[in-house]
Amino acid sequence: MNREKNYVTELLSKQGINVSKNEQLLDAFVSDDEIQDSIISIKKLQKRIMEKWKIKTRVLDFKNTSIIIPNGTEGFDYNHNFDSQFFIEKEVISYAFKGLEELGLTFDPKANSISGKLIANGSFKIQILFKVEGEEDSSELHEKSINFVINPDPKSLWKNIPSDKEAIYWKEDNRSSAMDIGDKKIVVSSKRGRSHQNVGSFRDDDFAYKHFEKTGWTVVTVADGAGSASLSRKGSELACQELINYLEEEVSDETWNQFDIEIKKFITSKDEQALINAKELGIQSLYQSVLHSHKHIKKIAEDTYDQYPEIFTNPRAKNNFDYFHSTLICAVFKKIEEKYVIITFSVGDCPIGIVNKDKTKAKLLNWLDVGEFGGGTRFVTQAEIFHSKERPPATRFNLHIEEDFSYLFLMTDGIYDAKFEVEANLEKTEKWLTFLNDLDGNNEDKIKVDFSEEHEVVEEQLNNWMDFWSKGNHDDRTLAIIY
Amino acid sequence: MxxxxxxxxxxxxxxxxGEPIQALNNALxxxxxTLRSDAQASETLWISIITFDREVKEVMPLTDLQSLQLPEITxxxxGPTFTGKALEFLCEKVKNDIKKGTPDQKGDWKPLLFLFTDGKPSDLQLYKEVIPKVKAINFGAVVGCAAGNLSDDEKLKELTDTVVHLETADSNTLKQFFLWVSDTIEQGNKSMGTSSTVTLPPPPSEDIIVI
Structure with missing residues (x-):
């Protein structure tokens, strides 16, 4: 009775009518059945209005909630779990998804997840059809869109456009070779990178090697032409080839003989002076060969300019030499007194690594030119490498005396960036052992290089192995393995 | 990587x-x-978006293209155009974001900067002060874009040699401009492996003038 009284008092007072003096009248008024029924109806109606309002705000609230789901990639599995409390907290009582099937997805209400293998790419909208608490079974579903981005499969984006065979200094897109060299074998593969395939440009990497029967020495060179230098494909070829030519033609048999004598003396008697003498002979010869390569490329650059000045159009090139920029690494080695003497040279960011006979220890035989930012390398075509104080030329040459080895590797950054990632890893034996494992078939594509096979087989296997996929690493790849 | x-x-x-901001959103x-379907860019590109008016906001921190979700720019x-304040903010960001090459860490490629404005800096003093700081950051390319007749090409010229002028900031011009930007970014990708700066592709139409 009191509740009804209060209700009427409040109603009347809102209209400016004060009933405090008419207490008796009010009592009689609210005990009337009709008035009582009316008050109950009004309260019911008010409650319904309130409920409807709440429903509207729940719907709006959910529609305004930003739902962000991670991007997917076409051809890959996708799975996104919604927080189990998410829909409950938003007072969403029933929900379903629309537009999933054409993307390859399904919704699992138990796990509260959408998942599947994505079969399209682009920007899509996924609809959520939903009802909120308070709505009846028969009421219509509301709709909310969420954005969903599916990236194209990265592998599908790469084109393979052949390089122009008519172009000056055209080079084969891929080249490989394998043969016996003394008591060791060599296999080398050099492949045009996807970044070049994609635009039809040339392989800038190169390699060369030679075994000198007469003296027993072997020389292996690997070079990586600079991406920004438009004729670097020729630069890398010349760098590799000319170094070998000079060693073969200009370094006398006497020098080689004298070297052998000094090294033997050192190995048998530990005579340090003999080692110093040998180093001088060996490193001098290699220094002269590198210098010859440098000079020869310079000459070819000038000759090319005389013949085709129209292709020298880069406003940033300081001289004709800059069009031929290339890195260069080299290993010259021979077995002497059951040991392997290896003389190395390097300019640029390509490593030379060696793994011992029982595959328990590996090391890097050179240091790499790297900068703060990507691309801070040095080239054999830069005169400064022969007189830099910061990076003294002498430190680029080294003489190593090693027990027998299982593998000697020379590679360009196309391999090293993908397989070793950072410079510090080249100093770690375990990383080299992982690399060996990788060559042994422990990789995504299960492609193995079986070094016990015939040359042609090993060469073909290595060529296949070289096509490995590595995100963001699509440069030319060259790998020389002496084993 | x-x-x-x-x-x-x-x-x-x-x-x-109004319309210009809508056009900007669509063009972005x-x-x-376009970049998502570029083989090279889709794997290596990281994008950061900073907006500036009276306030400077990092609406999207440096994010890789594959997981990036473009926010609505509002x-x-x-209100004023605090270009100087924005550049100052940028310098701080770049300092923290960019990975330098060390024996244990792969260095980033040189970052690229695109500055888009339709007016002139309201904080001229700060703008002048911060320019040397921006230049000290080793950007692979800094492209200034001045849209519409109220923009000040000369002020942008103080920041970079590469200034692009758009006649209007309408939807079509902006779309073309940002496609040109994606070309430039793809060029940036192609010239990787060098210490030189990025070569700019030719502008797409006569409404866009490289000054």
Whole structure:
């Protein structure tokens, strides 16, 4: 009775009518059945209005909630779990998804997840059809869109456009070779990178090697032409080839003989002076060969300019030499007194690594030119490498005396960036052992290089192995393995 | 893997309100789609978007293209263009974001910067002060874009040699401009492996003039 009284008092007072003096009248008024029924109806109606309002705000609230789901990639599995409390907290009582099937997805209400293998790419909208608490079974579903981005499969984006065979200094897109060299074998593969395939440009990497029967020495060179230098494909070829030519033609048999004598003396008697003498002979010869390569490329650059000045159009090139920029690494080695003497040279960011006979220890035989930012390398075509104080030329040459080895590797950054990632890893034996494992078939594509096979087989296997996929690493790849 | 970081500094001052900001959003989204289907960019590109009006906001921190979700860029109805403050903010960001090459860490490619404005800096003093700081950052390319007749090409020229002028900030011109930006970014990708700066592709139409 009191509740009804209060209700009427409040109603009347809102209209400016004060009933405090008419207490008796009010009592009689609210005990009337009709008035009582009316008050109950009004309260019911008010409650319904309130409920409807709440429903509207729940719907709006959910529609305004930003739902962000991670991007997917076409051809890959996708799975996104919604927080189990998410829909409950938003007072969403029933929900379903629309537009999933054409993307390859399904919704699992138990796990509260959408998942599947994505079969399209682009920007899509996924609809959520939903009802909120308070709505009846028969009421219509509301709709909310969420954005969903599916990236194209990265592998599908790469084109393979052949390089122009008519172009000056055209080079084969891929080249490989394998043969016996003394008591060791060599296999080398050099492949045009996807970044070049994609635009039809040339392989800038190169390699060369030679075994000198007469003296027993072997020389292996690997070079990586600079991406920004438009004729670097020729630069890398010349760098590799000319170094070998000079060693073969200009370094006398006497020098080689004298070297052998000094090294033997050192190995048998530990005579340090003999080692110093040998180093001088060996490193001098290699220094002269590198210098010859440098000079020869310079000459070819000038000759090319005389013949085709129209292709020298880069406003940033300081001289004709800059069009031929290339890195260069080299290993010259021979077995002497059951040991392997290896003389190395390097300019640029390509490593030379060696793994011992029982595959328990590996090391890097050179240091790499790297900068703060990507691309801070040095080239054999830069005169400064022969007189830099910061990076003294002498430190680029080294003489190593090693027990027998299982593998000697020379590679360009196309391999090293993908397989070793950072410079510090080249100093770690375990990383080299992982690399060996990788060559042994422990990789995504299960492609193995079986070094016990015939040359042609090993060469073909290595060529296949070289096509490995590595995100963001699509440069030319060259790998020389002496084993 | 080396990243190619790209910074967008976008003017959201009052004059951009309405149609221009809508056009900017559409053009950005078109550019992102184009880049997503570029083989090289889709794997290496990282994008950051900073807007500036009275306030400077990092609307999207440096994010890789594959997981990036473009936010809606909004702007107030009126207000100044604090370009100097924005550049100062950018310098701080770049310092923290960019990975330098060390024996244990792959260095990023040189970052690229695109500054888009339709007016002139309201904080001229700060703008002048911060220019040497921006230049000290080793950007692979800094492209200034001045849209519409109220923009000041000369002020941008103090920041960079590469200034692009757009006749208007309408939807079509902006779309073309940002496609040109994606070309430039793809060029940036191609010239990786060098210490030189990025070569700019030719502008797409006569409404866009490289000054």
């Amino acid at each position: 080396r990243r190619l970081p790209v910074y967008f500094l976008l003017d959201t001052s009052g004059s951009m309100f 989204s078109g550019m992102i789609s 702007c107030p109805r009126s």
